[in-house]
Amino acid sequence: MNKYEKYIRYQTFPTPWCPGCGDGIVLKSIAMAFSDLDIDPNDIIVVAGIGCSGRMPTFFNTNTLHTTHGRALTFATGVKLSRPDKLVVVISGDGDALAIGGNHLIHAARRNIGIKMILINNGVYGMTGGQVSPLTPQKFVTETTPYGNIEPKFHPAELLIAARATFVARETVNRTIQLKEVIKKSFQHKGFSVVEAISNCHINLGRKNNMKNPVKMAKWIAERTVTKAQFEKMTPAERDHKYPVGILQENTDRYEYSELYHKHIVTAAKESAKKNKKK
Amino acid sequence: MDRYEIRLGAVGGQGIITAGALLVDIAVEKEGRHALESPTYTATVRGGPTKVDVIISDKKIIFPQASKIDFFLCTYQKPYDLYKDRVRDDAIVVVDSNLVPDLGDTKNWKLYKIPLIHEIKKELGNIVFTSVVTLSMTQKLTNIIDYDNMVNFVKNWAPKGTKEMNLKAIELGRKLV
Amino acid sequence: MSERKVLQGNIIVAKAAISAGCNFFAGYPITPSSEVAQYLSKEFPQMGRDFIQMEDEISALGACIGASLSGKKVLTATSGPGFSLMQEHLGFAVMAEIPLVIVNVMRGGPSTGIPTKPSQADMMQTRWGTHGDHPIIVLYPAFSDEIFSETIRAFNLSEKFWNPVILLLDEVIAKAHEDIEIPEKKDINIYKEKVNVIKDLNIYDRNIGENPPRVDFFKGYPIHIDGLEHDSHGWPTSDPVIADKMQNLRMQKIYHYQDEIIKFNEYHMEDAEIMVFAFGVSARAALNAVKEARDEGIKVGLFQPLTIWPFPKKALQERFKKIKKILTVEMNMGQIKYEIERVSPDDVKKKTLLRANGIPFTPKEIVNSIREFTK
Numbered sequence: 001m002n003k004y005e006k007y008i009r010y011q012t013f014p015t016p017w018c019p020g021c022g023d024g025i026v027l028k029s030i031a032m033a034f035s036d037l038d039i040d041p042n043d044i045i046v047v048a049g050i051g052c053s054g055r056m057p058t059f060f061n062t063n064t065l066h067t068t069h070g071r072a073l074t075f076a077t078g079v080k081l082s083r084p085d086k087l088v089v090v091i092s093g094d095g096d097a098l099a100i101g102g103n104h105l106i107h108a109a110r111r112n113i114g115i116k117m118i119l120i121n122n123g124v125y126g127m128t129g130g131q132v133s134p135l136t137p138q139k140f141v142t143e144t145t146p147y148g149n150i151e152p153k154f155h156p157a158e159l160l161i162a163a164r165a166t167f168v169a170r171e172t173v174n175r176t177i178q179l180k181e182v183i184k185k186s187f188q189h190k191g192f193s194v195v196e197a198i199s200n201c202h203i204n205l206g207r208k209n210n211m212k213n214p215v216k217m218a219k220w221i222a223e224r225t226v227t228k229a230q231f232e233k234m235t236p237a238e239r240d241h242k243y244p245v246g247i248l249q250e251n252t253d254r255y256e257y258s259e260l261y262h263k264h265i266v267t268a269a270k271e272s273a274k275k276n277k278k279k
Numbered sequence: 280m281d282r283y284e285i286r287l288g289a290v291g292g293q294g295i296i297t298a299g300a301l302l303v304d305i306a307v308e309k310e311g312r313h314a315l316e317s318p319t320y321t322a323t324v325r326g327g328p329t330k331v332d333v334i335i336s337d338k339k340i341i342f343p344q345a346s347k348i349d350f351f352l353c354t355y356q357k358p359y360d361l362y363k364d365r366v367r368d369d370a371i372v373v374v375d376s377n378l379v380p381d382l383g384d385t386k387n388w389k390l391y392k393i394p395l396i397h398e399i400k401k402e403l404g405n406i407v408f409t410s411v412v413t414l415s416m417t418q419k420l421t422n423i424i425d426y427d428n429m430v431n432f433v434k435n436w437a438p439k440g441t442k443e444m445n446l447k448a449i450e451l452g453r454k455l456v
Numbered sequence: 457m458s459e460r461k462v463l464q465g466n467i468i469v470a471k472a473a474i475s476a477g478c479n480f481f482a483g484y485p486i487t488p489s490s491e492v493a494q495y496l497s498k499e500f501p502q503m504g505r506d507f508i509q510m511e512d513e514i515s516a517l518g519a520c521i522g523a524s525l526s527g528k529k530v531l532t533a534t535s536g537p538g539f540s541l542m543q544e545h546l547g548f549a550v551m552a553e554i555p556l557v558i559v560n561v562m563r564g565g566p567s568t569g570i571p572t573k574p575s576q577a578d579m580m581q582t583r584w585g586t587h588g589d590h591p592i593i594v595l596y597p598a599f600s601d602e603i604f605s606e607t608i609r610a611f612n613l614s615e616k617f618w619n620p621v622i623l624l625l626d627e628v629i630a631k632a633h634e635d636i637e638i639p640e641k642k643d644i645n646i647y648k649e650k651v652n653v654i655k656d657l658n659i660y661d662r663n664i665g666e667n668p669p670r671v672d673f674f675k676g677y678p679i680h681i682d683g684l685e686h687d688s689h690g691w692p693t694s695d696p697v698i699a700d701k702m703q704n705l706r707m708q709k710i711y712h713y714q715d716e717i718i719k720f721n722e723y724h725m726e727d728a729e730i731m732v733f734a735f736g737v738s739a740r741a742a743l744n745a746v747k748e749a750r751d752e753g754i755k756v757g758l759f760q761p762l763t764i765w766p767f768p769k770k771a772l773q774e775r776f777k778k779i780k781k782i783l784t785v786e787m788n789m790g791q792i793k794y795e796i797e798r799v800s801p802d803d804v805k806k807k808t809l810l811r812a813n814g815i816p817f818t819p820k821e822i823v824n825s826i827r828e829f830t831k
Contacts, residue, residue, distance in 0.1 A: 009678065012691055042676050047522075058680060058691065063673040065525065066682040066692070067518065068544055074515035078522025078530075079673070081506050082480060086674060104518075107511040261506070269501030300462075300633065307462050307635040314462065317632040339599075342744045343632055343737060346818045 004028070004035035007044075009061040016055050016127075020214030022173035022199030026120055027056055029176060029197075030089065033183040034062075044087045047076045049101060052126040052201075053093040070101025073108045076115045084258035087187060090117045094135035095125045098154055102134075109165035112191035113257035118183065119156065119194055122201035130204030137241065141208040157248045160194055167193035168249040172221050173200065175245065182247065190256045198225075198243055283423050284345040285333040286366070287413060288358035292318070292329025294409030295352075299331035301414050301436065302424060306335045309428040315340050328358035335423050350421050352413060354378055354395055371420050373456070391420070393455050399448075408448040415452025459638050465603055465630040466491035466533070469559055469623070470499070472607035473531045475644055478557070479505040480528035482519035484512055484538060487572040488627045489561040492533035513538035517545035517558070524554050525681060527672040529611060533559040536578055537568055540585070546620055547586035548683040550706065552690075553660070553668060555614035557607075559623045561630040564814055573814025574627035576736055576787040582622045583765050589703065591710035593617070593717055594765040596624040598739045600636040603629065606762060612647035613717060617709055618668060624764065626737040626787075628816055661688035664705060665712040710766060719762040720771060724750060728757030730829055731775060733796060734785040735761055737816050742785055745822035756826050764792075769799045776804050783829055785809045785817060805829075 008031055017023045034044060044062035048054045050069035057064035067075045072090045080088045097105050097119050108115060124142060125131040131144040135156070139148045160168045167189040171179040179197060186193035200206065200217040211217040224243050226234075231244035255264075285302065287295035299316045306314040318331040332345035348366040352373040353359040359379045366372065368386045376392035399406055411433060418429050430449060437445040463471070470492050473481075481500060483493040493509065500507040506523065510516040513534055520530040534542065539560045549556055560582065564575035578585075582594045593613050597606040607623060614621040649670055659671045659679055671679050684692040685699045693699070710717065724746055725731070734742040739760040746758045759775065761768050776782075782804055784793045793808045800806065809817060809825045 009680075012680075041678055042674060045673055055692075058682075061678045063678060064680040065522070065673075066680070066684065067521075068548055068683055071514060071518045071545070074510065074518025075522035075525075077508070077510070077515070078480070078482060078519035078524075078528075079526045080522075081508055081519070082523040082526035082528050083674060103511055104515055107515070261501075261508075262504075266501045266504050269498075270504075273502040303462050303633060303635075307460060311460065313635050315632055315634040316462075317628065340634070341747075342741050342819050343628055343634070344741075344816060344818070346820065 004031040007031040007034045007041060007061055009059055012058045015059060017052060018203045020200070020202060021052070022122065022197070023052055023056065023120060025173040025176055025179070026091075026118060026197050026199065027059060029180040029183055030091075030118060031060065032180045033187055036180070036184055037187060039087055043085070044089065045079055046089045046091060047072045047079070048091040049093075049096040050127070051093040051096045052122075053091050053096060053120045054127075056091045070096050070099070071104060072096070073101065073104040073115060073117070077108065077113055080113055080115055081258045081261065084114070084256075084262060088115050089187075090115050092117060092119050093126070094119065094121045094123060095133040098134040098156060106159070106163040109160050109163035109192050109194070111257045112164070112166050112254050114191055114259070115193075116186050116189075117192070117194045119196045120199050121156070121196050122199040122205065123153075124201050124205035126201045126204045130201075130208065136205070140205065142205065156194070156196055161249050165194060165249060166191040166251040166254055167247070168196075169194070169247045170196040170198065170243060170245050172198040172225055172243070172245065174218055174222050174225070178245070185247065189250070190252065190259070191254055280335070280337055280423070282334060282336040282338075282340070283350070283421065284348045285335070285350045285417060285421070285423070286330055286345055286348045286352075286362060287333070287417075288328070288330045288351070288353035288355070288362045289409075290328055290355040290358060291326055292331070294406065295329065295331050295413060297410035298413040298417070299333045301410065301432070302333050302335070302417065305424045305428055305432045309432055310424065312337055313340050315343055317343065328355065328361055330358060330362045350417065352417065354409075356381060373416060373420070391456055395455065398451065398455060402451050403444065403448060408444060411445050411448035412452040412455070415449040416456050419453050419456055460635060461638060462633050462635050463600070464491060464633045465600065465625060466561065467495050468600060468603040468636060469533070469607050469625070469630075470495040471638065472604045473557070473611070474499060474503070475641070476529065476608050476611035476646060478529045478531045478611060479503075480520065480523040480530040481506070481532065482508045482510050482516045482523070482530070483532045483534065484510055484516045486513075486535045486538045488563060488631050489533040489535050489559060492531075492559060496531075513541040514545065517542040517549070520556050521545060521549055521552075521554050524556050525673050527674075529615070530556045531559070532556070533561070535561050535563050535572070536565045536575075536581070539578060539581060543586040547588060547590060549620040550586065550590040550592070551683050551685070552681050553618040553706065554620070555618055556620050557610045557614055557623060558620060559625060561625045561627060563627060564812060570814045572627060574737060574787060574816055575812060575814065576626065576738065577791070577812060578624065579764065579786070579788065579791040582624060589707065591619060591707050592765050593619060593621045593710065593763070594624060595621065595762060596735045596764050597762060598629065598736050598760060600629075600634040602762065604636065604638065608644055608646070609719075612645070615647050615649055616667065617713065618670065619710060624736065626816075628737045658688045659690055660686065660702070660705075662705065664708045667709065714766050714770070717763055718766060718768045718771065720768055721760040721762065723758040723760070725757035725759065725775070728755050728779055730754070730756040730781040730783060730826060731779045732756060732758045732783045732785060732822070732826065733761075733792070734758065735764065735792075738785045738787060741817045741819050742822050744819035745826060748819060748823045749826045752827075754826060754830055767795050767799065772796075772799050776800055779804075781805045781807070781829055783807045783809065783825060785822060785825075787816060788812050
């Protein structure tokens with residue numbers, strides 16, 4: 001048995017994912033990050049919403065919670081505030097995190113609550129059969145954009161940075177070592193963190209856009225992957241279809257929310273109560 | 280007394296809400312009776328017509344709203360028009376004579392017309408004391424709470440540095456009626 | 457010694473929650489319930505307990521569920537529109553069997569209604585608001601002392617039955633400042649859960665009528681909690697045999713213990729020929745009305761349910777053996793009246809007094825209705 005496998009719950013296999021899906025790579029990368037950091041499974045909770053990504057917690061041999069569509073961050077907020085000492089991981093898809101759950105995403109970022117989010121971006125609603133998502137590239141054909149997508153996609157990293165996120169990174173399922181490493185770094189960050197993992201849905205997105213082969217889709221992702229340095233040299237038009245990878249934002253100055261609450265608010269409130277008693 | 284109903288009406292309303300709260304606190308904490316106070320809550324609490332209903336009783340209060348009002352005090356025309364509907368025919372009614380010009384049907388009310396706000400400004404210099412003046416007038420006219428209990432309670436309640444002024448406010452309330 | 461105080465209804469809820477050991481509140485401001493949150497935002501940090509204002513009611517209940525699963529005793533407070541937003545998570549809490557208490561200080565509707573006039577229009581939303589078949593417990597106090605005791609009871613029932621409990625309040629009572637005798641600590645009964653030993657991670661395993669072993673996260677077992685139908689491990693399943701068993705377990709855990717959950721007050725019912733059925737502020741008006749009607753020689757009594765759901769069917773059917781007239785008073789366009797029709801035999805005459813314009817019934821109006829009913 002490999003070391004990381006103690007974090008895998010084989011009883012619940014098989015996964016519901018299609019052959020060649022990138023979700024399995026993300027699953028393994030997270031387990032390997034747990035393993036590299038040697039965290040007690042009892043001190044970990046993995047939370048997710050609905051969608052292909054939503055099924056992922058079931059396969060971790062840690063505390064796991066499968067919640068409602070788009071709301072995993074809200075459940076995780078309750079857990080983190082209650083148990084600031086625990087590693088709270090949220091796994092989300094692009095529809096889950098940025099459409100139905102968009103409000104929770106920006107507020108979790110603003111609060112800087114110490115939740116570690118892995119945002120799997122496959123650019124489509126996979127589980128429901130391939131409808132357009134807030135991260136579907138323009139012109140792409142999906143089940144609900146049969147004439148091509150006319151909406152621009154979000155730039156999740158920019159959105160998160162504007163929402164005052166303290167750790168934002170991006171990797172792709174093609175770059176497994178880097179993905180694991182950046183997930184590990186995000187776990188070590190104190191506040192809210194998001195790692196966007198660009199993944200392939202060749203079945204529900206690729207098939208309609210001449211990429212039904214997973215390798216073809218992986219290549220398409222690779223063509224769009226650039227370093228942060230390369231990205232910065234590009235014109236805005238060139239940038240639109242490129243994904244800079246690596247750590248895009250890291251700010252260690254701000255307090256994590258539950259730490260701020262328990263160490264500062266609670267202390268201040270207790271002191272104020274004492275003072276009032278004396279009066 | 281089985282049940283006595285008081286309604287205070289104003290605009291803005293912090294003064295009467297405080298007066299209502301004081302009446303209820305004195306009745307319960309100083310006199311061990313049952314009391315209930317319900318202020319109207321609308322988005323217009325600051326600036327709009329406001330009322331507070333107070334019910335004081337020796338027995339447990341069953342219906343929590345005023346339905347046969349024994350005492351009605353109102354300082355502005357609009358709340359007067361809005362809130363006089365449940366006032367009894369034989370109630371005691373106090374209005375600000377400057378600010379409630381149009382009384383309409385005054386039934387068999389025992390009516391007091393007093394330039395209340397004008398007097399408070401002139402004598403105390405600040406309408407923040409409307410609450411205690413109103414309390415004192417209500418006490419004198421209804422005798423629903425004991426005078427000494429009121430004075431003692433207000434002395435303890437008064438925010439730092441305002442005790443003397445609040446006692447003056449009590450005196451003004453008594454003088455006006 | 458117990459203390460006699462003047463307290464606002466919403467503050468009584470908050471104080472009772474503190475007494476019950478509630479240590480987590482997540483909410484979103486909405487009139488007329490906001491004082492519950494405001495009071496706890498000040499008190500909880502002083503006690504080292506958790507308070508958070510979330511971005512909406514959906515996230516408020518989500519955070520409550522997360523905290524409850526992390527071993528906290530949780531509360532949220534809202535009003536009709538916010539309660540509507542909570543429905544999906546209410547269903548989650550029922551499905552995953554999570555104890556929590558939701559206070560709903562009702563206001564009129566639909567939509568934003570008449571802010572924020574009193575209403576009793578969420579009777580059915582509390583019963584059937586979330587989708588799917590589900591057991592629910594709804595309590596509805598009317599007097600200040602009942603607000604305290606029913607809040608405590610709400611926490612106890614939610615912990616005992618592993619189910620969300622909803623506490624309904626009328627705007628009139630929640631916003632009023634009324635005298636109350638806060639009971640002494642020793643007189644407050646707090647339900648203490650048995651600590652169950654888990655075998656093989658079968659966290660939902662039990663027989664019908666039994667409570668499941670309570671397991672929180674971080675207790676050394678890698679448990680899985682799911683909003684999907686699940687097997688005894690909590691792992692998702694669509695097996696019809698397992699689904700059938702789990703549905704029954706959830707429904708029966710409440711219905712099996714109905715007699716323990718259902719509470720009501722009766723006034724002047726000994727020789728009553730007419731029964732008034734009313735709750736919350738309507739019950740307080742009705743009690744005055746019943747006394748007045750009695751003074752006129754009318755044999756009338758009041759049945760005031762403190763538990764709305766499950767509905768006190770058995771108790772009412774017992775009364776219907778003798779009483780052949782029932783007057784239902786509710787501040788809505790007619791919700792509980794259907795429940796009365798469902799549980800009463802055909803030979804019982806039914807009359808209703810209904811209104812949803814934001815003005816509570818006065819005793820006088822109810823007396824008039826009782827008088828008409830004698831004819």
